[in-house]
Amino acid sequence: MSDASKIYLDEKEMPRQWYNLVADMPNKPLPPLHPGTKQPIGPEDLSAIFPMELIRQEVSTEKYIDIPDQVRDIYKIWRPSPLHRAYNLEKYLDAPVKIYYKNESVSPAGSHKPNTAVPQAYYNYKEGVKRIATETGAGQWGSALAFATQHFGIDLRVFMVKISYMQKPYRKSMMNVWNANVVASPSNLTDAGRMILEGNPDSPGSLGIAISEAVETAMKEPDTKYSLGSVLNHVLLHQTIIGLEAQKQMEIADAYPDMVIGCFGGGSNFAGISFPFLGENFRDGKNTRVIAVEPASCPKLTRGQFQYDFGDTVGLTPLLPMFTLGHNFVPAKIHAGGLRYHGAGSIVSQLLKDKLIEAQSVKQLETFEAGLIFARTEGIIPAPETSHAIAAVIREARKAKEEGTPKTILFNFSGHGIIDLAAYDKYFTGELEDHEVTDAEISKSVGELDRIIS
Amino acid sequence: MSDASKIYLDEKEMPRQWYNLVADMPNKPLPPLHPGTKQPIGPEDLSAIFPMELIRQEVSTEKYIDIPDQVRDIYKIWRPSPLHRAYNLEKYLDAPVKIYYKNESVSPAGSHKPNTAVPQAYYNYKEGVKRIATETGAGQWGSALAFATQHFGIDLRVFMVKISYMQKPYRKSMMNVWNANVVASPSNLTDAGRMILEGNPDSPGSLGIAISEAVETAMKEPDTKYSLGSVLNHVLLHQTIIGLEAQKQMEIADAYPDMVIGCFGGGSNFAGISFPFLGENFRDGKNTRVIAVEPASCPKLTRGQFQYDFGDTVGLTPLLPMFTLGHNFVPAKIHAGGLRYHGAGSIVSQLLKDKLIEAQSVKQLETFEAGLIFARTEGIIPAPETSHAIAAVIREARKAKEEGTPKTILFNFSGHGIIDLAAYDKYFTGELEDHEVTDAEISKSVGELDRIIS
Numbered sequence: 058m059s060d061a062s063k064i065y066l067d068e069k070e071m072p073r074q075w076y077n078l079v080a081d082m083p084n085k086p087l088p089p090l091h092p093g094t095k096q097p098i099g100p101e102d103l104s105a106i107f108p109m110e111l112i113r114q115e116v117s118t119e120k121y122i123d124i125p126d127q128v129r130d131i132y133k134i135w136r137p138s139p140l141h142r143a144y145n146l147e148k149y150l151d152a153p154v155k156i157y158y159k160n161e162s163v164s165p166a167g168s169h170k171p172n173t174a175v176p177q178a179y180y181n182y183k184e185g186v187k188r189i190a191t192e193t194g195a196g197q198w199g200s201a202l203a204f205a206t207q208h209f210g211i212d213l214r215v216f217m218v219k220i221s222y223m224q225k226p227y228r229k230s231m232m233n234v235w236n237a238n239v240v241a242s243p244s245n246l247t248d249a250g251r252m253i254l255e256g257n258p259d260s261p262g263s264l265g266i267a268i269s270e271a272v273e274t275a276m277k278e279p280d281t282k283y284s285l286g287s288v289l290n291h292v293l294l295h296q297t298i299i300g301l302e303a304q305k306q307m308e309i310a311d312a313y314p315d316m317v318i319g320c321f322g323g324g325s326n327f328a329g330i331s332f333p334f335l336g337e338n339f340r341d342g343k344n345t346r347v348i349a350v351e352p353a354s355c356p357k358l359t360r361g362q363f364q365y366d367f368g369d370t371v372g373l374t375p376l377l378p379m380f381t382l383g384h385n386f387v388p389a390k391i392h393a394g395g396l397r398y399h400g401a402g403s404i405v406s407q408l409l410k411d412k413l414i415e416a417q418s419v420k421q422l423e424t425f426e427a428g429l430i431f432a433r434t435e436g437i438i439p440a441p442e443t444s445h446a447i448a449a450v451i452r453e454a455r456k457a458k459e460e461g462t463p464k465t466i467l468f469n470f471s472g473h474g475i476i477d478l479a480a481y482d483k484y485f486t487g488e489l490e491d492h493e494v495t496d497a498e499i500s501k502s503v504g505e506l507d508r509i510i511s
Numbered sequence: 512m513s514d515a516s517k518i519y520l521d522e523k524e525m526p527r528q529w530y531n532l533v534a535d536m537p538n539k540p541l542p543p544l545h546p547g548t549k550q551p552i553g554p555e556d557l558s559a560i561f562p563m564e565l566i567r568q569e570v571s572t573e574k575y576i577d578i579p580d581q582v583r584d585i586y587k588i589w590r591p592s593p594l595h596r597a598y599n600l601e602k603y604l605d606a607p608v609k610i611y612y613k614n615e616s617v618s619p620a621g622s623h624k625p626n627t628a629v630p631q632a633y634y635n636y637k638e639g640v641k642r643i644a645t646e647t648g649a650g651q652w653g654s655a656l657a658f659a660t661q662h663f664g665i666d667l668r669v670f671m672v673k674i675s676y677m678q679k680p681y682r683k684s685m686m687n688v689w690n691a692n693v694v695a696s697p698s699n700l701t702d703a704g705r706m707i708l709e710g711n712p713d714s715p716g717s718l719g720i721a722i723s724e725a726v727e728t729a730m731k732e733p734d735t736k737y738s739l740g741s742v743l744n745h746v747l748l749h750q751t752i753i754g755l756e757a758q759k760q761m762e763i764a765d766a767y768p769d770m771v772i773g774c775f776g777g778g779s780n781f782a783g784i785s786f787p788f789l790g791e792n793f794r795d796g797k798n799t800r801v802i803a804v805e806p807a808s809c810p811k812l813t814r815g816q817f818q819y820d821f822g823d824t825v826g827l828t829p830l831l832p833m834f835t836l837g838h839n840f841v842p843a844k845i846h847a848g849g850l851r852y853h854g855a856g857s858i859v860s861q862l863l864k865d866k867l868i869e870a871q872s873v874k875q876l877e878t879f880e881a882g883l884i885f886a887r888t889e890g891i892i893p894a895p896e897t898s899h900a901i902a903a904v905i906r907e908a909r910k911a912k913e914e915g916t917p918k919t920i921l922f923n924f925s926g927h928g929i930i931d932l933a934a935y936d937k938y939f940t941g942e943l944e945d946h947e948v949t950d951a952e953i954s955k956s957v958g959e960l961d962r963i964i965s
Contacts, residue, residue: 063522231929437619
């Protein structure tokens, strides 16, 4: 038993396998459908843009999948990541809670994203892929993949949403440090980009357009594949190393969480921390509450509909079974850019449908308040995305205080906010606001889906 | 013995005392002199701007000084810091070297600076100080002290050099997150600032002016003291926790360094990593080479003169025995702002005079090349200051390869470069250059010192 502020694992104790929750789920997720035939898609439908091993993992029902040695060697640059006990935050909250957090901000790119970027780059390298195309919004995913691909000598082209390209130069610089070719999207390098630019030469871009450009590049250029940083099953699988390490570390702390909390965009950091604990709920009769925290301005889990929908805005991807706001839903421009996504992945959506996980939404100002409390007590400045999880932790701690019930809380500190400091400035000067979504807006964008699947 | 990529220490093994090299030095450093009388200054001369405990530490000859429990509790937020084995860099260099680095970038402010900011804030708090004034150039020191003072409820005013205030908004934002009051210097809050502004309303400021404003504030405002982030003996003392931890970690790795390398500005990170090893040279007959690495554009160690000089540009501080370029020397605007200081502290200067340490200088472009090699192999993007140490490591590794002599190298990774990414951009676009200093320039600024001390 350890009551230290930080619990480290020896590298030898770093997990040798990822955990595939699908094996233990009471109801399996529904299959993705071909947008034309509306029939379940097969591996061959995906082979144009993904290497075979990732496709195998995407549909696997094996409980454990080996982590290749070469991936583990790169993981060792920052993994196992520390588990912290938030003593200073606990003291500030003065509530009967023990708060632990898994610190994924220690990675080269500053978030959990390299956990999947490295194996994705590796499997592409093993299958002879020379180039990868991807998209990035605020830049977290693009920088993580840049770090990973340069280790394997793979060229990377990142289509970065133009408005972020102009407003967030540091993420672009980081990608340049790691040899990526960063292009503002819409670009004139693809048909999709040229079409948009013809209609509007000053288009600020969107994640949807950037995905279209990246997928088109992968389909047209030789030896080129596409890579995605969240939503898909194989991405969530790679992230389970977070929760697997946390389980060992909680054991060293002689503690077990009453609840596990993660912020929610496409689901990757949330799945990473929580799936191994959900597995224990399913297999071993544990009863841990698992809470996904989303922005009130993009409330797919708390106010969306379970429905087949496209993964992208333009409609190029297979149809996925999702809790969704509709792929045409345009979330307000909150600073947690990584959470501005219209749908949840298949596995998470099935879990929510079966009431095996919970969801909460938080407004923007509450998340910045929470982020500042954390930065002032625990010393690490959180990314605006991560502050959503922290806001929920603070809520639950206050509830425990009101009820006088001791609780042990584990959350995922998914990333630091050092490149997001401009957002904190705006909070201080009162420029940030909360955004309400009306029921009518949601009905409209969800309603449009009926014609797609019918 | 451990061959892991990262060696952690348990918090229980975190040192309970700092190490005071003065106790073991063959020749003690010369005393500081009063600028008026030219006589050694006493504690009372410093009590207007520093708390008594720090003055005691400044002149102490005790070998070990206890680290207070409250300081250790805050250290635990990030300490003990990891020691990494740079396997990926070694592979890239293909030389017969083992390279270890102590990772001080894991602190809240991203550098080694909080190691002294926390105890300085603590001792001020213990003596009832309500406000601290300090200066900051690029912002590393100001943000570290902001993190520390807010933990003890002390108000902090940071005079930030105006050109940095405008060009480096993220460091200012970080200080705001930690509740500091950041003022662009020259300001109209002090006589010194007003005097400068009268002469030149558009003055970009300088570290010298900012020091004058902070010292004046400490002397005039009630319950207010001044705080400095490098150069002084008590600052170097606090930083020795770096080397003390590294000694324990090297023991776990079953390795002992043939050389210890740190970049050099005022001396704080260099002293932190190297003094405990120098102590073993002096006491136990070890023979570790200790190498300080400075910018070729600010070569006080390699081309300066051992001489009494002021610590600041304006001439308010006591006279210190220094290797110096003269306090009127204006270094070129290299991006390693933390190394643009005209002199070295008393202890380091005495060591260099006695040939107990070595010094090397590196030009700017070589440091950026080295920083990129590190970012691409080891994954962490170094601060431009830290890249000076890395450049020297690479030189020594290549020398070991030429000579065919295996070497074990330890260096201090003093800080990350995530807020310095704009400098990397300038390197990529070819906007950075090397700066030569002529002998005539040095003779001129050093020559001016003769009239001061005579």
